[in-house]
Amino acid sequence: MTNPDRIDDVDALRGFALLGILLVNTMAFASAFYGLELADPAFTGIADRTVHLVIALFFEMKFYLLFSFLFGYSFTLQMRSAEKSGEAFVPRLLRRQAGLWLIGVAHAVLLFHGDILTTYAVLGIVLLMLRNRSDGALFRLAKWLVILVAVAWGALGIVATLEPTPLDRPGILAAAKATELAFRGDWQAIISQHLTELSSVWVILGLLQAPSALAMFVLGLIAGRHKTLARPEENKALFQRLLRAGLWIGLPGAIVYAYASVEMIDSPVAIIGLSIGLITGPFLTGAYVGGVMLFLGTKAGQRLRNLLAPAGRMALSNYLAQSLIAALIFHGYGLGLIGQATPLTTVLIALGIYTAQLFISRWWMARFAYGPLEWVLRFITIWRAPQWRKPVGAR
Template sequence: MTGGSIGSQPAPASDASRKPMSPSERLDAIDVLRGVALFEVLAMNIVTIFRISIFALFLPNVERAGPLDQVVAAVLTVMVELKAFSLLSLLFGVGLAIQFERLAGNARRMILLVRRLLVLLAIGLVHLYLIWNGDILVEYALAGFVVLLFLGGPRWLMAGAALLLLGLYVTMPLLSPIVPLPGAAEMAALAAEATRVYGTGGFFDVLAFRIREVPAIFPLHVMVFPRTVALFLIGALAWRSGVLRRASANRRLLFVIATSAILLGGGLSLSAARQEFFDWPSLGRARFLVEELGVVVMSLGYAAAVIAAVNLPGGRRMLGWAAPLGRMAFTNYLAQSVICGWIFYGYGLGQFGRLGVTATLAIGIFVYVTQVVFSAWWLRRYRFGPVEWLWRSCMYGVPQPIRATVNSAIMRATIAV
């Protein structure tokens, strides 16, 4: 995500493939899908890790939830939980493959892509420690470094690596943990302290406790890292297959994939749902395998459904509102963390541990709708979201033109994404 700076001589013609896509050249379906996925991510983050301690999710459920909260939680568990992050991982893999392809004629392609990931890693570390320790950007940056090794290789190697990593991920519960999770007593203590500090503490109290929590949360990232890399590879494969760039011609295939995957994935997710919601016979050790298979399959179904729908005239009109949000997904993801921190932590409204699932989800919907409106307003004036602009400028080493209408000479003299 080097070139000339503002005021330098125009870039040679060979640089044309590295110039930014205009809005008309962008794949609207991917922007829409990213915008929809951002709602799913916000919905799960706000009702779980922002509302209560992450470690409370691993402890016996002692929360007194009303019938409506139980229904909403059950729907989120089956239809959204983990699917949102899998969908974002697939999309990150698609984006990485697009960048790799668009820089094909550049001798510094790998340097630029490594720099892009280093900037992502730096922003992720700031987010992790100063804003919210539920960050996924650090993990995505590290997974991106692994995937870069495969992008220039044959498809069979990428597919084989993805299957191997998914197999490793689903069998990890049967193996000795590389980095063990805290014990039940430590989790209970962390959850109790989180309720006190996050709910009533000032900014520096929250900061100190957040930093203490990071090592305890680290094993969770180790556990899901193989799945993240695998989904990146699957996303990259989806792009290289040509189905996404020719989505309009492949609508029938995409609808078949969407229907089959959503039905199969939904059935698997339902059968593996937590016992507090559904009194079904336990699957024992197979539950994790069934649940994770459902997550991946259903995520692919969601992606196929949205991409196919956007390539229908009615679908484009119905879902087009999500495209600006998706074009600013990086900015909006970080903004969600800042906003939710202010709502739930003691230095803001201090609602941590005080709200039910339904009320919290309603707040999340309000935040999301506000971001939809803001993103559309911003992109009528600017080419990128503010964080996207920073990311691209750091990647290329020169400030990128950000105004929606810029001097053509400047456009020729700079390189952006």
């Protein structure tokens, strides 16, 4: 049975977010140097750096925030759904988060160490505990989460700049080459590499992404309470303000972050740029929300909604499918292209994957009520098998 509580604009935003997530994650699949303090020596030309600048400017540090905001918004939809069905919300949510965590662990071990689902699963429990706080208290929490994590990283960058330590270039090169060799291996070598990296990755996610993600969860919860995305006509002025704030605050901050992370990657100044990106990233993410919502209200926007919404309805399946396809392209059990594709080629690969997903999602959602993994997560959530196929004539 179709879900009458679904909001097409929320699904369209989620489908849009899949593009940014894919572009960033594919860059990580393509190069063992991604996230290190040294650029890949094989790709340091103007074209290569330009691609990295564009990805850092418009996509890094923004689209996981968009997903986080939508997670918080959807949290309120799940609360209303449980209320309508007469079922207790807390047990449902706990089962859902447990299922999400298990899927995330499998994703991290088998496909991509940069998995965000495990973080979302844990933060969802925190959001559950915050659900009865007032809007004002939640907004203050979100504000201070963003400020404090940015200040902490900024202070770290300043200390590192004032007391610099020599960059261990040979060590970084050796580590990157060892990682690349592992990812060119078989299943066992790749899983072993993922397990080796997981502890450090989870620490970084906890210190870098988790506070900002929780802040966006909270803002999404506030927006969901007021049905902001379900009432686009009433909230046009808000969307316009978000767009302006993103252009005046978010974009300049993103420029600083992008330049520092690409052109000054081997300098402690890159950490200061990161801190600026952390504090201004939510503004650019807000601009994406406002801009997309305003565009969806136009005639052309209706066509875009029809294209993006099916992908958003099965975002979990698409997210993991992106990792599977990228792994088959860049890892050793597939084409083994890690370290060989230029940044531009990598972007084109990502765009090809995304385009295919848009059309496959439209075909799938015309026939089925859930994406494959959405069905699994729904089963865990309600603890019974949901209807798989759509009834004849259902949207």
